[in-house]
Amino acid sequence: MSDEDYVYDEDTGEWMSTSDLAARRAAADRIEVRDAVGNLLSDGDQVTLIKDLDVKGAGQTLKRGTLIKSIRLTGDAQEIDCRFDGIKGLVLRAEFARKR
Template sequence: MQEGEDYVYDEVSGEWLSAADLAHRKAENVDVQVRDAVGNPLVDGDSVTLVKDLTVKGANQTLKRGTVIKSIRLTGDPQEIDCRYDGIKGLVLRAEFVRKR
């Protein structure tokens, strides 16, 4: 152990690692591929189109098929994407309901 270096317990491996090593391991594991309804890979910043009508819980609003969502963000989960839409904060969509534009 080096003096002044922070160590963190990694629950996945059950080891005590330096904070820098843990951050490096997590960065390596982030390589998750997210695919849309037809199998196209999605990346941060893509625009997508909805392939079916979706009722948004808590917003009392329905997003219609064909609605364009711009500038998506990947969450690290292969099934979910984070995005913004007018009047809806914190919108998370399932990748199976969108198609890349």
């Protein structure tokens, strides 16, 4: 028998160890970002645009098929932070990107 503390989790109605409860809560806090076809995205992935996008403030259009390298995930489930030549602080919606 281990000396680990057990607590009652009101969400599941079960007794569980404190380490299991902490791991479950950490996993629940993590946000999954999925692209237009449902692939799971992570930091550093490359994505391809599936639609022509007008970039506000830059006066330019990113064409369909443009490759965006090294994306970063934000705290939002639908936003991707990335960098493109000539455009700083570009934030894309995940619904307009497909994982490469």
